[in-house]
Amino acid sequence: MKLRSAAALAATLLFVPFTATSASAAVPANDTFAGATVVGSLPTTIEQDTTEATTDALDASLNGMCGAPATNASVWFTYTDITGDGFLADVSASDYTAGVIVTAGDPNEGNLVACGPGQVGVRGEAGTTYSVMAFSDSAAQGGNLSMTFGELPPAPTAALTVDPRGVAYKDGTARITGTYNCTNADGFNSDVSGTLTQTVGRVKINGFFFVNPLECDGSTHTWEAFVFSENGLFSGGKAANFSVAFACGLAECAVVEASGKVQLSRNGK
The missing domain is CATH 2.60.120.380 (Jelly Rolls)
Structure with missing residues (x-):
């Protein structure tokens, strides 16, 4: 009887580690x-x-x-x-x-x-x-x-300028430039975009541009964009620009706008 009891106890102890391990993996x-x-x-x-x-x-x-x-x-x-x-x-x-x-x-x-x-x-x-x-x-x-x-990092910041002079090329595209500055943002999720509008005769020429990525390191950088018209050709003369910069971090974006007149030189001259 004593031998049987000892054997039964030994068998029970052998199973204890296996049972404990299984119980630890729970929902x-x-x-x-x-x-x-x-x-x-x-x-x-x-x-x-x-x-x-x-x-x-x-x-x-x-x-x-x-x-x-x-x-x-x-x-x-x-x-x-x-x-x-x-x-x-x-x-x-x-x-x-x-x-x-x-x-x-x-x-x-x-x-x-x-x-x-x-x-x-x-x-x-x-x-x-x-x-x-x-x-x-x-x-x-x-x-x-x-x-x-x-804790979140500081909120993004952004600044934007558009140069008052641009270029109208012979193929009807226009080139505009400016500067930007951004901090606390992911440059690949940040951009400068906008529109350029010019009245040529009775036609209002419209174009859109997009610049990405940005360098959001706190320094001031230049940007340039080539604007392709949706319904005509840009030429020398006055045009109206509306631009916006998005500097986006983990939780939010800083948004800043710039607009004004841009004087386009004719045929890139």
Whole structure:
């Protein structure tokens, strides 16, 4: 009898490690919005195993407005922005490719304010509570999620000028120039664009231009644009210009306008 008892005890102990390991891989408490983890202050970094996290119809509904390749292994957080200074949600340090979707208030209401891979920035009204979903944007079923809630960088700034003289070429195109300055912005998401209008006889000639990317390093840079007419040929004489610069950061864009008369020299002379 004693030998049987000892054997039974040994068999039980052999199974303990296996059982404990299996129990550690469980669906996270914040797998759905109802169990969202509350983030109290900035900066905060949360490390979490999301290998057993799931996805559901709410994820799919929100992603319909975002367009990520997938929303696998999603988990939820909430953060109340007391000051209105905004926040940065960054999952780029995770060991799988991850994305973020942010809504204002209850995500079931669909008030999407930001989404993207790696990190997003949000700035809104003071006292707003945000719902933040972190997810795998590939076929990977989660892994080690590193979720950081941090402070936003300073807001973007922009300045823009348009030179009062330009050039009208023989082929009917026009060239205009100016300067810009931008800070705290992603140059690839920043641009100078606008229109050039000139009355030639009874015809109002219209053209559009677009300059991208910009160098948002705080220095003043020159820009130039070749304007192609939609309905005629530009020629020497006065024209009217309207230009706008967008300098866009993580959470917002600085927008500045410049307009005025541009004297076009004839045939590039």
